[in-house]
Amino acid sequence: MAAVRSQVAPLWAALVLCTAMSSEALAQKKYDSGASDTEIKIGNIMPYSGPASAYAAIGKTEEAYFNKVNAEGGINGRKIKFISYDDGYSPPKTVEQARKLVESDNVLLIFGSLGTSTNGAIRKYMNEKKVPQLFVASGASKWNDPKQYPWTMGWQPSYVSEARIYAKYIMKEKPDAKIGVLYQNDDFGKDYLKGLKEGLGPKTSMIVLEEAYDSSEPTIDERVVKLKASGADVFISITSPKFAAQGIKKAAEINWHPMQIISNVSASVSGVLEPAGIEISQGILSATYTKDGSDPQWNGDDGMKKFYNFLAQYQPKADKLDAGVVFGYAAAQTMVKVLQMCGDDLTRENVMKQAASLKDFAPDTLLPGIKINTAPDDFAPIEQLQMMRFKGKRWELFGDIISSEMSQ
CATH class of the missing domain: 3.40.50.2300 (Response regulator)
Incomplete structure (x- = not known):
């Protein structure tokens, strides 16, 4: 009997250990709705x-x-x-x-x-x-x-960080600029406008016209005409792709050639610049944090x-x-x-x-x-950008990578 007990004891211990291990393994798996083993x-x-x-x-x-x-x-x-x-x-x-x-x-x-x-x-x-x-x-x-x-x-x-970088660039490259801003009349556009003004600081008077549009509007042509009439020599287009392309086209149509900056969200070559026209998009500025798929x-x-x-x-x-x-x-x-x-x-x-x-x-x-x-x-995963200029058929990066902290 003693021999049998001595054999059973290790088996029982092993069984307890296995049960504990499997229970632990099961306990480690935790799911909410939408998740399972598969x-x-x-x-x-x-x-x-x-x-x-x-x-x-x-x-x-x-x-x-x-x-x-x-x-x-x-x-x-x-x-x-x-x-x-x-x-x-x-x-x-x-x-x-x-x-x-x-x-x-x-x-x-x-x-x-x-x-x-x-x-x-x-x-x-x-x-x-x-x-x-x-x-x-x-x-x-x-x-x-x-x-x-x-x-x-x-x-x-963030749009605020990006716009601060544009403000910093304008003050350095064109300190006597007259800025015309076209922006979408929602949080997207207002965030950019906020960042631009923060970046300009005491020089917000450089903004000569703020023109808002609604995303349900079919065209922004008349607003671009108003921006030209304001005397602006810098055109900041805080627009989604459809309207960014319209803005580039209309500016060329009315022979208006300001320094033009488009927001990163509308910097797509195939989605914006090609539909607007590669020739008339030359020299447009933006900022990015991603590589350009067209850049060799x-x-x-x-x-x-x-x-x-x-x-x-x-x-x-x-x-x-x-x-x-x-x-x-x-x-x-x-x-x-x-x-x-x-x-x-x-x-x-x-x-x-x-x-x-x-x-x-x-x-x-x-x-x-x-x-x-x-x-x-800190729920802001990416806080850095680099300026870029459209030349030929692609964007060319220039300057250093700029963090939002540096641009404040």
Whole structure:
């Protein structure tokens, strides 16, 4: 009997140990709605139609990138189910689609939805539901408010930071400038205007006219005529792609040739400058934080080689000249990085915790030296830009990479 007991004891101990280990393994897996052992549901809202449909390339690229991740085995063995809806760039429709994603589709989070007014319309809802509204595709500064809105985080540099850089550039290169500003009459446009005035400081009188337009307007031609009549010799176009192209065209039509600056969100070669006209777009200025898919200087770049290979295999019809494609790729890479960091704890709370713990992450298509960093009290992942000028058929970078701190 003693011999039998001595044999049973180790077996019993081993059984207890195995049970404890398996219980521990099970305990380590935590899920909220939208996550399981096999799947992660991600929601998205894009303007596939309407006045901002030029941005549709972002959502299509993100879907293609997630297809790539799935083909390579997914994230920690889980496949991404990407559910993307059209809101036509209409805030009421955005609200409807967000509710559908959260309450019917039961997504884990909403990622990369585009637009300032559209995301503004769902921010309160997302925070009340405690569902991550992650990496908003808008540079509004209000996405960096972790105290009041802990479930909402932006991704790209803020419009305020970008506009401060333009102000700094103008004061250095054209200190006697007369500035005419065309801006979209919503948070997107007003953020830029705020940053511009902050950057100009006591020299805000350099602005001779502020002309607002509504995104539902068919054309901004008359507003460009008014800006020329104001005597402005600097034209700052704080517009979405459709209107940026219109502004470039109209300025050329009326023989107005000011220093022209367009916002980064409308700096797409194929989405804005080609439709406006390559010849009349020469010399236009902007700022960026991503590599230009049309620039041969990146042909030997390891990150862009991966990007081009991705396009060839998963999105062959995409236009590498479209800044939205470069943007969507980098944003999707960031989302995947966060989900990888989550491990087997795919709760909404942990998703936000990991999103606020990014350290020197460098997606393939960001400019060298620009890295993503976040913290619990810093929901602004990218805070650096570099000036660029359109020449020939592509953008040429110049000057140093500028951080928002330096531009203040």
